[in-house]
Amino acid sequence: MTAAITDQARLDLPGHWPAALGPQTLAGLDLPTPFLAVDLDTVVDRYTAFAAAIPGVSTFYAMKCNPSADILGTLAALGSGFEVASIGELRMLQEIGVDPAEVLYSNPIKPPAAIVEARKAGLWRFSFDSEGELHKLAQLAPGAAVYIRLRVDDSTSSFPLSRKFGAEAHEARALLLLARQLGLRPYGVTFHVGSQCGTTSAWRQAIAAAGALMAALAADGIHLEMLDLGGGFPARYVERVPSLEQIAGAIVPALDELLPYRPRLLAAEPGRHLVAESAVMVASVLGREVRAGENWLYLDIGAYHGMMETQQTVQQWRFPLWTSRTDHALVPHLPFTVTGPSCDSSDTMFYGVNLPSTVDVGDRLYIGSAGAYTLSYASHFNGFPPPEPVFVGGVAPSAHLPAARVGGS
Template sequence: MDHRRRTPELLIDLDRVAAQYHELTAGLPGCTVHYAMKCNPHPEVLAELHGLGCRFEVASAPELDLLAASGVDPADTLFSNPVKPVGHIARAHAKGLWRFAFDSEDELDKLAAAAPGAAVYVRLAAHQIRSGVPSEGKFGVDVATATALLLGARDRGLRPFGVAFHVGSQMLLPQAWRAPLRAVAQVMDKLAAEQVFLQMVNVGGGFPARYASTVPPLSDYAAAITTGLAGLPYEVPVVIEPGRAVVAAAGTLRATVIGTALRHGRRWIHLDVGAFNGLMESLETGNQLRFPVTDSRAALTRERCHLTGPTCDSQDTIMFDVELSAGLRTGDEVYIASTGSYTSVYASSFNGFDPPVVRCVRAVLPSAG
């Protein structure tokens, strides 16, 4: 680590990004990968993935603009946000993007007006299984509604193209894909009776990154998805939209200890980065997301500490009971691994503390866990 550089600093190992992408493509053969760029849209990350042949998924027209700057063809991109501003739809369609998600009549009307003739895919509600970073419940409809909406798309001059679902971020249960794929089969059966045949099944993201605990092997996810796809009434191209699984392990967040304190028998280590300027997922998960952590002192004698951020907000705590070197003091550095996803995009300047500077590197970061 270069201790001369200021902190907080987020290091992204592009070689690790490439390795994670290759692991997914090898482990889920036959699935086209559309990287969910919302979790890390850094231009060098996008360029690395584009060079590997990865495709992309966007949630807004400005995200599509970022991809265009990296040379990505909008025609190869999915717009998977089910509810979009009309202006974003029109901008994306004008650039050549032609596949849009939706889950309501209102969205169909917007798409028919702003992207006439576009291909559309309906968002199914996924069976509620709690994921490591709960994120579902806002979008998605049931089988009957999904079928009716796709038929309604045809009536509006749109192209009923596919079905999508998302089981939730950091899903640690491979069987979570089973029930949604059974629902997809039902939609396909109902549409076939109306002579409508789909051309895409989007099984979403949710594939986990490895934090301080182990995760099921990718082969377990592949087996569950393969079994579910085998139950579909006819063969259809399959898309996945991983984000965290591609970039989380590539990130290491360098932070500096700005103070320590002993409170109620436990040492608190205050860093120059916290929940509001980089680690919002600590709050989202109730401090249950356990990032691997090391420090510059690397002492053999260890002690358990509470790791917290720089702001005056009491919620600004990253993790409780973290094992670190005994005797950490102001000026030492702490390294938080598996921080390549969502760290930079969620960050604000709350209380005046700067978000991390992002620096892309190659093959210098230790493995998470």
Template sequence: MENKLPCNRKYRLIPNSYVPVMLRPRKRQSDQLRPLNYRTMEVVVVEEGVKKQDIVADILNERIRRRLDESFYVLDLDDVLEKINQWKRCMPRVGLFYAVKCNSSAAILRVVAAAGCGFDVASKSEMQKALSTGVPSSRLVYSNTCKAASHLVHARRHALRLTVFDSEDELRKLHRLFPGAQVMVRLRYGDPAAAIPMSGRFGVDTATARRLLGVAWQLGLEVVGVAFHVGCGSSDPAAYVQAVAESRKVFDMRGEVGKPMRVLDIGGGFPGVLSKVAMSFPEFCAPINKALDEHFPPESGVEIMAEPGQYLVTTAQSLFTSVIGVKSEADGQEQDTYILSDGLYGACRDIATFHLQPTIRVHPAHPPASEPKKVKVTLCGPTCDSLDKLVSDFSMPEAHTGDWLELRNMGAYTNELASGFNGFPQPKTVVLVSKGHLSLIPT
């Protein structure tokens, strides 16, 4: 196909350096599978020797020239691929099943599928998105412990058999609607220091697991293993180590009824933007691998899987939001306030919810005469809600109306939690991918 931009979006190109192309949806494989939505993204193929920051600067200059001020994402697919490769190096025995809920960008899903990984899905919609990449249902795990009947029927229709449970009611629902499912009992075990604990609502203790396994076997369900999730934004690998040891106890219960289990799902929570981890990723993984080798050695034949989300995509995506207005102390504010084109109800919910300190770079609309001074400001979103405030007393270089702010590490949950409140549009995405990786996504 001819490489060109859509008529309503033009860039000032660097000659022979990078080529923007449009993503096209793949051919439908089933009337019940909607193709992935590629309408809200553009892809820039980065030639060898071209700096990505130069491409971003060119895109920003064009928006400034045309007085465009709507926020947009820049997604670096090479970063996602590096995370996948790092995972395979650091967790060689653990299959990667990417958590779709973290960022369901069509480009990310396609790259995950092309890299031979699977998907963690929690709803009919997420099933459709994952299956539309062309992966077989055997590379999906339905990780919702309480499934709507219609979603469960959809899973059965597409032979998505692997799932989890943590209640007797769920077992009886599975027996009634999907008796051929392969089920894992979800254990309650968490990292108390995790940013989002999961143990309050999900999972059961070991004693309850014993009772539920008995019910599952009596119903004739195929019990294949154990699952746990220590919480989003885990900061301590010891939580995984202890959960692996606890899972071994549940596996040993099989001897009581002679029903062997063969799958261990160690969940998500691996370091991303929500984690406060002082160690490197290889250091974080080392004690987990040691525990897996101790309790589930390779000769045990147990398949080990995990459901990382933010680990994979946090650093891959930046948000570019414009300063649409400034309210100063002279206007009666306690401190200067920058009103941004995105906020709490858009891509920045995590910043306010978890009191994160964003990493920001200012891109001035006009070159400053001198180095901008550091100021303490309040950052607010564009809506008419007074709660639409991201941070206060935030130290950053001084900015002015019309300038752009680059917020880094915005790949996790930003797309998914945006609501469109007050009619403000969700950011579109510019995807950067090196020429050598272009074959991993459809064009």
């Protein structure tokens, strides 16, 4: 067995771990695993801090990262707007009473039937980044307001997006002129600096590109009404990331210095930043083995049941971990490979993570910062169930899992 790591015998719970979901609280939740414990008060705090940090910028939650009804209801009660990527997401918002007229449809490529349904429901603002999408919108949503997605540098993000979406700067002006020619309403410009962006300068550079486009269009008689800063606002996992204050310190002066005029609507589409740190994934240890000198832990949750981001980054995506062991911070720790329950060998999440040497079958592993892109990605692969969400705190009553709710008002 790999030697114990004795210099890590005393550990502290990460400071960004939700206070309402400490190990003792989680140990008291007598629920079958896997489940995702979500502290809605943390969501409230994150939203409030985001709105205060960048004055004058309206928040449109990117619901794809966690579309739980409790989270949507909590954010709606706070006055948040929403950004959708599909008609299915718009329907979820309609179910909780959100007016489609207040929603942004920011997926640049949309199914024709989705455009028709969204327009009929009252949604009037659509993103695009190509001539083909403009012709589609002109035919199916005549007169709609359209905003172009610019391709910007997203090389400092964990999940770059520019290879799939975004018009080049030299194409954007012509596309918005074409939009006007087709009877659409040239409404705005947006960009995305990549999910989990690691540098504040990315926003300044993107705002500069948007400002240049706005200035060029002004000469054509087009005055854009919206600048959408997109997403990419990071959450804290294990590695440090730019703080919200640091990001705001780059964005706020850039808006003053790099735009030819201030659009009527300044928007942002945070997702991960608002919800990731609000939740803890709770899984049970199914087996502990030694293979080729490595310690292995087998859990009842894996990449295909909510932890897909560990696969997307070739096992470089690290989450804060804790266990249900009462001796967690007292005993020596060992390096473990942590894998999922399926028969797929690639269903492995963590390599060389230090956990108590005493951890064994029946113990629980707590995976922190698990509120984003876990429920969204979870499947029933190999017949194993995805995690059930359970909510504490918050102001929105549960509409779909009353039995699983353990707190709040």
